[in-house]
Amino acid sequence: MYINVSVFDTVSGELTRGGQELLQNWDANPNAIIWMDLIKVDPGLESQLLEDYFQFHPLAIEDTLRKNHQPKLEVFSDHVFFILRGVIAGEEPLSFTYQQLAMFVAPRFIVTRHQGQMSSASAAQWGYLMSSRSALERGTSYIAIMLATIITEQYLPLVQELEERLEAIEDGMFVSPRDEHLNELLYYKRQLKKLRRSAAYQEYIFVRLREGGIPYFPRSLRHELNNAYENLERVGSLCTLYGDIANDLMNGYLSLSSHRLGSIMKILTIITAIFVPLTFLAGIYGMNFEYMPELSWKYAYFGVLGFMTAIALGLLWFFRRRKWL
Amino acid sequence: MYINVSVFDTVSGELTRGGQELLQNWDANPNAIIWMDLIKVDPGLESQLLEDYFQFHPLAIEDTLRKNHQPKLEVFSDHVFFILRGVIAGEEPLSFTYQQLAMFVAPRFIVTRHQGQMSSASAAQWGYLMSSRSALERGTSYIAIMLATIITEQYLPLVQELEERLEAIEDGMFVSPRDEHLNELLYYKRQLKKLRRSAAYQEYIFVRLREGGIPYFPRSLRHELNNAYENLERVGSLCTLYGDIANDLMNGYLSLSSHRLGSIMKILTIITAIFVPLTFLAGIYGMNFEYMPELSWKYAYFGVLGFMTAIALGLLWFFRRRKWL
Amino acid sequence: MYINVSVFDTVSGELTRGGQELLQNWDANPNAIIWMDLIKVDPGLESQLLEDYFQFHPLAIEDTLRKNHQPKLEVFSDHVFFILRGVIAGEEPLSFTYQQLAMFVAPRFIVTRHQGQMSSASAAQWGYLMSSRSALERGTSYIAIMLATIITEQYLPLVQELEERLEAIEDGMFVSPRDEHLNELLYYKRQLKKLRRSAAYQEYIFVRLREGGIPYFPRSLRHELNNAYENLERVGSLCTLYGDIANDLMNGYLSLSSHRLGSIMKILTIITAIFVPLTFLAGIYGMNFEYMPELSWKYAYFGVLGFMTAIALGLLWFFRRRKWL
Amino acid sequence: MYINVSVFDTVSGELTRGGQELLQNWDANPNAIIWMDLIKVDPGLESQLLEDYFQFHPLAIEDTLRKNHQPKLEVFSDHVFFILRGVIAGEEPLSFTYQQLAMFVAPRFIVTRHQGQMSSASAAQWGYLMSSRSALERGTSYIAIMLATIITEQYLPLVQELEERLEAIEDGMFVSPRDEHLNELLYYKRQLKKLRRSAAYQEYIFVRLREGGIPYFPRSLRHELNNAYENLERVGSLCTLYGDIANDLMNGYLSLSSHRLGSIMKILTIITAIFVPLTFLAGIYGMNFEYMPELSWKYAYFGVLGFMTAIALGLLWFFRRRKWL
């Protein structure tokens, strides 16, 4: 449990860092803005801070506490409320866990609240921002956009590394199709759908912010907003592209492997189809009838052997001519 | 048959609960608002109340009485009319029955009418609301939104439990593909399509309410409206996501099982293809020709056995080298 | 050939019914409105009435006479022109023939013209309306909407009866998949696509009417317009839903039947694969070599029989262990 | 090479027809409008007329000369420029070649330029229009719309004749599925996609013209514009419908033929599976062991024959009971 607080005096430019106790400093100084960061805070204290101290809207608090709320932006009478969702890459390609962030933004305060673990990289960028006078000087909405940018920039590298993998699968597939490809592509399709959905919700948040009209987010931030928007738009577009390619590869793999299996079965069946008439012929002369004139002919055995060879060659020639071999 | 009535005096703050007889109290007191809840009321009485007493629009009453009308919102000259559709979860995952609710909302009254059974959970929330002074104080439109929220929040838990089930199917599928998976996934796809359709109609109702312009629903209710909207939007989005994943799993299952079947057939056919030439050879020396010189050679039998072994091993080596085994 | 005419005096409230001759009454009385219904009228008379007497726009008449024009709404300088398309249910589920209706609507007249047969039910509603003083009192645009409602309400029952049939197919499919299912589902998919297309054109007509701005269709008719709109919207939505489900069932059926066939082939092939090595062994000892020491051993025959049983059981055990049986 | 020119005096109503030389008459008479039709004109003369005489915009001329430019409408400062694309039906159903038409329209002139061949039917309509005083009286934009209508009405008959063919394929398919169906349906799908694309571009041109705001195309032409729009909209909608049905039929054909093949293979394999155990049994008693007690039993042979019959009947009964036959 951590409560990290930065209080910044917009007149004197003084930055004070500490814990919950700094709320008093902020209250006392009308020029001060505060950034309070809540990490795994005990529910009782958390509700006391959000409900009683800051008096956020009950529906916003409800959303904050719900697990896996979809990313959103909602304007309340005295603050703007965000839910954002980052991803922390796992070891496998495209594996990830979500990192949910709630933000309450108003001109004099920004309250951030984490659900789940932060990645070490974003924790570092976070820490840097908390002690950056120049960032706090640009106001709470600038901080909010910077945090959103940190969060959303986790998506692109996760998705981009897939291109190479997909091309490797395509190349490998035509050499030696293997069953694990199917499993892997199915997994990618599922993960890409989830990532695209997450990115789409957040892209929509930045579309609204870019359009203007959201309080406390001035037009001067439009390039930063556009930067975050473009990043998410690209993630969504790549998810669609790679998802389509994965689908095509999956279909291609299945076709190819059913095709190869078919060719094998064909050759095996041709082997059978050639020997079955020959075996029948051998069976004929294995019969024990008393009166079978051929049996006593001198070269009958060799004649039959020759006839069998002729049948076999004839069938082979027939199969070849019809391009079955 | 139940008629539950709450009459609330907006000046004195007095709440009276009872049955149909309270209509007189409401009529007599211009400060009073009424909530009348009709549960399986006898058609004659029902039409008397809706047509004669409240004089609702005939087309609204027609919609109310029709079974399975799609959810809708329509503004009439002196009331706003809603049809909403909840779901009551059955025992199987994703099984449900609909719970249809018609609502007539005006500043001085709200009339609610059920079709089908209510779930016990929503009946309890309903009862609580009927006797809640603080809720009635906020007006009939607030009551209407609360009821809609109760109804529409039944969808999300129903859909969410599917994620785990789908991952279990995916995991199980690669271990031992079973035919019931196909049946189950087909069933999920159908149910998800129905749920998404229901959610989409209701999402659209809240989009319209949120946009404003619907009489009696003031901007002060926008956070409650947004809450219901987001819930339904999420249901729809998850239905699409899970429906896509179910589809992918179904295709994956079919591919996998046809693939495995193919591999089995290949091995069985290889067994046949190896023994067929050997059997032919045995057939040759089972022929009864009088003049077959090999038959009298001393080690011919062992030579033929050796030759057969060589053919079998040669074919195995050939199949292995071509990666058929 | 029928020409049915109703002339209604909006001042005296007098209603006169008859044929073509009533046109004079209408001409003479500026307070009169007329409804002329043309059923299979001879082309010469028809063109005289539409072109010369009413002087409708040539492009509207061209559309009226064309077979199978898509449903439309077009505003001309002195009348509004509609083409609508009803369906008359056939005997098979989802079988139908179209019933095309052209309407010319202006404040003082409504001219309706049928192509093809009317269903008996709609003919009765039609007749009732023609002699209904209270309907004519509400004006020609009200008549037009009532006719459109009669026409478009034919769609919903046609589509709704499919739900039960689809569930029956789904249930039956997993018990005994039959080839006729495929044919039937293919047929449903085609019919649903045609119905959806027809409904979509007409839904769009009511969207435009509801939006307002179409002359002679006042806002006071909005609930009637909305009623027709909702009906058509539901038809379209159900067509999409059932079409999707039919598609899923078709894919499910094909998978299931190819799957079952595969299982059968597997067992048949296992039978062959077990007996082929045994037959080979029998072939060995059927060879006629002079020196085959085993042949003279006392219990060789029983030994071979035992060995064969061992091979058969071994193969069965092997196939079972690999879950091929 | 043809240059057909009509010059019409809007005051005197005089119509003069001829070649390139009429440009002088037009130049000299400010009341005259001109229609110049260029058919396979030599590039030098063409560029002299378009670039130097009429001074059209270089980008419009570039589009005119490019082969297969997509249909378009572009407003230039002193003329409106169209590229339209008709179709000339070939002998096969749905086969066609494109007929590209460029038009430059201004109040005083309309210049039309063909690429490729005209159909004889449209050439006749074209000729009629060129010498129609009443058409030229309505102005150059009316001429332009009439030409566009001639061009775009070539699509519908081409597409409509497909409905019958598709139903014939559907009926034939369930009787005797043939490989040519596959080829034919694949061909229809491709052609329908091309037609839909062409129709969609042109539909969009008429959407823009109908909306108004395009210079020289007054609101009084709206019914003619709507007529052309509806025609193209219907073409597009039918292309989509028939393309979907063709797709369903293709999938249906494939399923059906793979299904039938499967049934055949099953029966053939059952034949094999019944005889293989019997042949094994015969093989047993064909072995040459010295001590095989059964061989000398009196009715052993008939007993074995009976046993074989029993096995065969037993297997048949087993296959029947499991519904494999």
Next chain:
Amino acid sequence: MYINVSVFDTVSGELTRGGQELLQNWDANPNAIIWMDLIKVDPGLESQLLEDYFQFHPLAIEDTLRKNHQPKLEVFSDHVFFILRGVIAGEEPLSFTYQQLAMFVAPRFIVTRHQGQMSSASAAQWGYLMSSRSALERGTSYIAIMLATIITEQYLPLVQELEERLEAIEDGMFVSPRDEHLNELLYYKRQLKKLRRSAAYQEYIFVRLREGGIPYFPRSLRHELNNAYENLERVGSLCTLYGDIANDLMNGYLSLSSHRLGSIMKILTIITAIFVPLTFLAGIYGMNFEYMPELSWKYAYFGVLGFMTAIALGLLWFFRRRKWL
């Protein structure tokens, strides 16, 4: 590393070409406009020019330096920033590498920066433009559109050559289906998806420019903008069309080849199914029972041969009658 600079005096019409040193001339002359083209410039110098000298927005510079940024248009306070993406055709059909171009456009300057190689054709057009007085006279926004047109016109020829190839594949497929077709079509589908995505981003840039409202891009350039837009729109539309056709061909190929394989397997299996009963019969009379009365009948052998022929012919007749052959 090259820095190509053109400085053009808009008053005297003088054009000076050279390197980085011309920045001074431009600085000194308020009537001068500059075009600076940066090709593989060393990062230090590049950042000095972009950041320090021109003082472009840091987010624009970040986008410029990022590899594979999606095409975009962003308006900054004192310049408009573009990222465009051309394609350089490789040797295979549809193979290409991207050619990324960043442009900073303001009334007095245009700075262009390449990433990757230019094609020799576009390098030549580029060089021509840099020394074209008449182009520079029309201003920096005209230059920008000309460059964008050069870049985007590389797409169409790449895509168009596919039509012929696809028809060749379709024709060849029905004659002799080959496995490489599958690989090739899969490759086309992937490449078309990438091209369409690239074209769509750039199409959107021109939609925005055509709509107007982007600073420095006056309405007088609208025909040039429309020309580039139409080119990209056509690329996207053809990518969709050919992608769909490639998909249909792929499905057609797979169906066809599985179909042919099936027919072959059927005939091979028929061969087996005919000989298996005959071989059984031969096996019967190869048994060594002491008491088999038929063995000693005079014409038994010939009778059996005749019976076998009858069975074979009977089976052939049966298979033919059921249309299996």
